[in-house]
Amino acid sequence: MKKKGNVVIIGAGRSGRGLHGEFCYKDGYLITFGDINAELIDQLNRQKQYLSFSENADGSGFDECVVSGYQAFHIHRDRPLYLQALAEADLIFTATFDDAFESIVQDIKDAIALRIKQDIHKQAALVVGANYIGLYDYFSKAFEQHLSAEEKKEYDRYYVLAESIIYRVSSFPTPQQKVRDLCSVQNDAFSCLQVNTAQIRKADQIVLPSFFVEEDDTLRFMHCKIWNVNTSHCSLAYLGQYYGYENVCDAANDDQISRMAYYAAEEAYQGLARRYGLPKVQDRETKLGLWAWYRDRTMKDTVIRVGNDPIRKLRRTDRFIGAALNALEYGILPVHICQNAAYGFYFHNEGDPRTDQLHEKIRTLGIEETIKAVCGLNPDSDAKDQLIYDLILAKYYDLARTNPLDEYIQQG
Secondary structure, three states: OOOOOEEEEEOOOHHHHHHHHHHHHHHOOEEEEEEOOHHHHHHHHHHOEEEEEEEOOOOOOEEEEEEEOOEEEEOOOOHHHHHHHHHHOOEEEEOOOHHHHHHHHHHHHHHHHHHHHHOOOOOEEEEEEOOOOOHHHHHHHHHHHHOOHHHHHHHHHHEEEEEEEOOOOEEOOOHHHHHHOOOOEEEOOOOOEEEEHHHHOOOOOOOOOOOEEEEOOHHHHHHHHHHHHHHHHHHHHHHHHHOOOOEHHHHHOOHHHHHHHHHHHHHHHHHHHHHHOOOOOOOHHHHHHHHHHHHOOOOOOEHHHHHOOHHHHOOOOOOOHHHHHHHHHOOOOOHHHHHHHHHHOOOOOOOOHHHHHHHHHHHHHOHHHHHHHHHOOOOOOOHHHHHHHHHHHHHHHHHOOOOHHHHHHHHO
């Protein structure tokens, strides 16, 4: 089969393999993965293929895709080869967390310098994706700031920057899937990548993937995704772990937990509806579809995966505080959003540095200062911040496993 072009996927994690890797392989592109995880890169190269399990739309099981024919480079150890792939790429996808953004900017800068040196002058589309509000603006400003005049000229003439929405959930494989393949990934049934319409249409000199679906307002969609869908999803993870569940689907089938996640999503939606002029009542089919997905026991997505990196997920612009601030801005009291956020401060994943950092803050600063620092709240100077802070703190105390009265009596 004739290949459509060269693709570099920056980030060989679950989304990089389970969404971009699978889709680009099926679409006939030559694939290069770039990642900072040497163990993962080495395993991908040893295997020379991996399994991507995608849930059937009817929930009856999983389709299997054997992704092969790729090359995989460590972005530092294999840097000359990695930069050469970037310089020759027709399409570049990012599938990372935001702590990798600075590195990505440097990678593209170095690749542009190599293109200039080697007289590689062709159009390339850089399709950025992450759960991050303001993704397009971040990269636009970063390139403006860090590229030299010559590099900026090359970038402006040949590069197309487009924002995408990574909506497909790519999760840890089940134990049975992992036995078959250490690099396997488990995915839901979502089968496309939404890309900003006006931005991607500028890429008129390359063959675009068939799995692209154009989205006119990616910022609005990202707000709705992170401040509604992700709010309820992460609520299920934090409450689910607190009450002893391993998988999100089991938490979603718990009566108490599902109600608390549902009401948080309702508060978030009402704020978004007023912000964007959406219907006052969210489409019933959309809600039913989302909750059918949450409760689907075929998709064993763990509370650890969905809840991990709590400092990022509890920050001011993200799924809890961002949703709460937006709701307050439009007169909605975000009681359930804030209460569910409090469970995040009890989230644990021993040995993971991002989670350990949260609990070290609580131990050294105390919960009051930790909430302020992690959530970016200034309760002493802002009334909305004060309300959100008070709701989170009160619920945190309510969830404590120890009785402060007992400690007080014992000290007396």
